[in-house]
Structures are given as C-alpha cells and as structure tokens.
Amino acid sequence: MLTDKEISQIREELDNCTNPLFFFHDDPDGLCSFLLFYRYIREGHGIVFKSKPGLGIKFFRKVEDYMPDKVFVLDIPIVDQEFLDKVKVPVIWIDHHKPLDRNKVKYFNPRISDKDDGTPVTRICYEVVRQDMWIAAVGCVGDWFIPDFFERFMEDFKGLVSKNAKDPGKIYFDTKLGELIRIFSYILKGKTSDAVKCFKILTRVETPYEILNKTTPRGKLIYKRFKKINMEYEELLGEAVKHAGRDKLLVYIYRENRMSFTGDLSNELIHRYPDKIIIVGREKGGEVRLSLRSTRKVLPPIIEKALIGVEGYGGGHEYACGANVRKEDFDRFVRSIRDQV
Missing domain, CATH: 3.10.310.40 (Diaminopimelate Epimerase; Chain A, domain 1)
Known part of the structure; x- marks a missing residue:
C-alpha cells in the first residue's frame, strides 16, 4: 500500500483540478478506480484503455480533444515516454504492475517500495476518496484481492457475499458480489461506444442492488447488457472446458x-x-x-x-x-x- 503521504498527494491532485482526463484499464480494477475518482470529483472525462501494450503517442489526440487541466492514468502498466513528453499538463499515474522509469510524471506504485506489494489500484483510490465502498469491493475482489475493509463491506451490504468468505475465486463465481464483478467486466466488452454508455451510467448508480435487482431504468439497462454479453461468454466457456x-x-x-x-x-x-x-x-x-x-x-x-x-x-x-x-x-x-x- 502507498504511504499516508502519497495518498495525501494524490488527493491533493484530485482536489485541485476542474477538467481531469482519466485513462483506465478495461477490467474491474481499472473501471472501479475511475469510478471512485470521478464520483468523488464529479468532473472530467473517462477513456477506457483497450490497446496493447501501453499508453502511447496515438492517445495524445484524446488529450488534445478534451483539453484537460490534469491527466490521471489508472491501472495501466506501461505509459510511453513519448506520450508523457507531449502532454503539457500534470500527469498522475497510479499503478501496481512492475515499476518503470519515466520522466515528466507523478508516479505512484506500491511495488517501488515493496516488489511483492500488488495492492490493486482500486484499493489505493478508495483510500484517497473514502466513499463508495461497494465499488471498491468490486474492483478489489475483481483483481483477486480481499481488502482490509471487507468485513465492514459485508455488514453494510447484506446479501452480496456469504459470511466469512475469504477465497476470491469462490466469491467471484459463487456470490452476488461475483455477479456484480462480472457485470462490471462484461459491460466494457464490444464496441467502445457501448462501453462508454455503460460506464457513464455507472457514474450515477447509487447502490449495487439497483443493478442486481433491476430496480431502476439504468439498473435494468446495465443488467440487460450484461445478460446479452454473458450468452456469448457461456458459449466460449463451454468450448474451453473441452x-x-x-x-x-x-x-x-x-x-x-x-x-x-x-x-x-x-x-x-x-x-x-x-x-x-x-x-x-x-x-x-x-x-x-x-x-x-x-x-x-x-x-x-x-x-x-x-x-x-x-x-x-x-x-x-x-x-x-x-x-x-x-x-x-x-x-x-x-x-x-x-x-x-
């Protein structure tokens, strides 16, 4: 985990911007990291990052399009120096993969001080904003990590996971929280325009039950998208197990x-x-x-x-x-x- 000083530095960066641009990895950890920051500041734009291997110069046009006053890079393992050299506003990069040496960036990675510390970026972002615990739980367990706040999460959000659950795999595939993780993962699939529509809806969803129980139009839309994509997933899974x-x-x-x-x-x-x-x-x-x-x-x-x-x-x-x-x-x-x- 990052130090208290580092967490405060990130919070200060987030508090002092009015039009941030967020690049985030296309998985539950990346999506939840973005959601935690966006729902805290309620400003800026999100770009789901689906390319490989890293955030390169071709993404500079997104910076030109949105003209942000700050750029946040979340859960993306590689950022090219060429990209950083072109961006003329502060870049804050939060990651938990193998540390890299880069200039012109404020880089936060728990592995710098402890090579074995792979704390998910979601957990780091939650420490910064201290709100939306259910989203933080989705991102952490989605990255096969049981966070330190998990017992309190189970108390505050009943029915999502069985008591004393400790195995990320069992939670992922055998609980309502696991279904929510898969929902967050699947809505990023397919056309980028569809993914953007869905994650914008998630910036406004108030509780996990809104999605799981389909209690609002936006919750129904997210769940309907998930069910459609899940049909294709189940076909592939059936082929894979053979x-x-x-x-x-x-x-x-x-x-x-x-x-x-x-x-x-x-x-x-x-x-x-x-x-x-x-x-x-x-x-x-x-x-x-x-x-x-x-x-x-x-x-x-x-x-x-x-x-x-x-x-x-x-x-x-x-x-x-x-x-x-x-x-x-x-x-x-x-x-x-x-x-x-």
Whole structure:
C-alpha cells in the first residue's frame, strides 16, 4: 500500500483540478478506480484503455480533444515516454504492475517500495476518496484481492457475499458480489461506444442492488447488457472446458469474430482447474492475444523465457499475466512454457 503521504498527494491532485482526463484499464480494477475518482470529483472525462501494450503517442489526440487541466492514468502498466513528453499538463499515474522509469510524471506504485506489494489500484483510490465502498469491493475482489475493509463491506451490504468468505475465486463465481464483478467486466466488452454508455451510467448508480435487482431504468439497462454479453461468454466457456485433459496446460484459442473474454475465461478456468496452467488466446490481426493464469507457478519469468526468439511481448502479476505473440510463433511459445513446467 502507498504511504499516508502519497495518498495525501494524490488527493491533493484530485482536489485541485476542474477538467481531469482519466485513462483506465478495461477490467474491474481499472473501471472501479475511475469510478471512485470521478464520483468523488464529479468532473472530467473517462477513456477506457483497450490497446496493447501501453499508453502511447496515438492517445495524445484524446488529450488534445478534451483539453484537460490534469491527466490521471489508472491501472495501466506501461505509459510511453513519448506520450508523457507531449502532454503539457500534470500527469498522475497510479499503478501496481512492475515499476518503470519515466520522466515528466507523478508516479505512484506500491511495488517501488515493496516488489511483492500488488495492492490493486482500486484499493489505493478508495483510500484517497473514502466513499463508495461497494465499488471498491468490486474492483478489489475483481483483481483477486480481499481488502482490509471487507468485513465492514459485508455488514453494510447484506446479501452480496456469504459470511466469512475469504477465497476470491469462490466469491467471484459463487456470490452476488461475483455477479456484480462480472457485470462490471462484461459491460466494457464490444464496441467502445457501448462501453462508454455503460460506464457513464455507472457514474450515477447509487447502490449495487439497483443493478442486481433491476430496480431502476439504468439498473435494468446495465443488467440487460450484461445478460446479452454473458450468452456469448457461456458459449466460449463451454468450448474451453473441452480442452481440459491430463495435460498440465489448458490451452484454448478462439478467433477474433468473438468478443475478447481471455481474462474472464482464464479466471474461471483457473478456478475450475487450479492444478493447471491456463493459456487462453484470441486471434486477431495475425497475432494471438493471451491471458495466462496459475496458482503455483510464478508466470513472469516463464513468459520471459518463452518469448526468447519469439515476436511478441508479455508480463504482469505473479500468477496472472497477459501476452501477445505472432500467430506463427504461438506453438513455439507454448512448447517453451510446457518445457519449463
């Protein structure tokens, strides 16, 4: 976790802007980080970041379009120096992936002081704003992290999770809170315009029950969008589980004419098959975009070695990583992982 001084510095930056621009990662941790900050300040604009590998110069046009007085980058592991050099307003970057060396940015990352501290960005943002606990819970557990406020959350928001729940996987797939996490994840899928419409609605939703119980028009709209996307997810999941056999790897690849569910699928597959290494990929533009999961093997060094002689990149957390490799190199990449485990 960041220090009290660092939290105060972030709060001061947030309190002293009138038109911030928020770039956030397209997963529950990134979305909830944005929601916590936006709902606190009620100013600015959000940009969901779906590109790989990092926030590059092509996104500078968004800065030109919105003319912000400050830029916040939330849960995005890589920001190119070229982008930072072009932006002429303060940039505040909050992340929890492997620390990088950059100039012209105020960079906050718990791994700088403790390489093993992967506290989700949502938890950091909640410490800054101290409101909307239910959104903070969604982002934290969505990143497979049980926050220190979880007992109080269970008391304040009845019926979302069973008492004494401690396993993120079971919460994710067996509780109402887990359903809410999946809702937050799925509404970012598909067309960017649809994702923007949904996360704008979330800036106004007052309670989780509004969505889960469909008690308001906006709650009904969010849930309807989730149910539609979930149908495609369930089809892909049904195909993926057929690839589970005696092999220590579970590898499932699908084509780009389906939505991107690699992270969601890999999360559920590692929950169902904790003894395997999960590799889920989506073919797009001659590349395979991958999500990898494990419960026992630390993935970054394995991926780093597998990328030797392969056109691609990858990395992430200890047991949850992403990668992108050229389609022609994919089999070689997988063989290297299999040889290492």
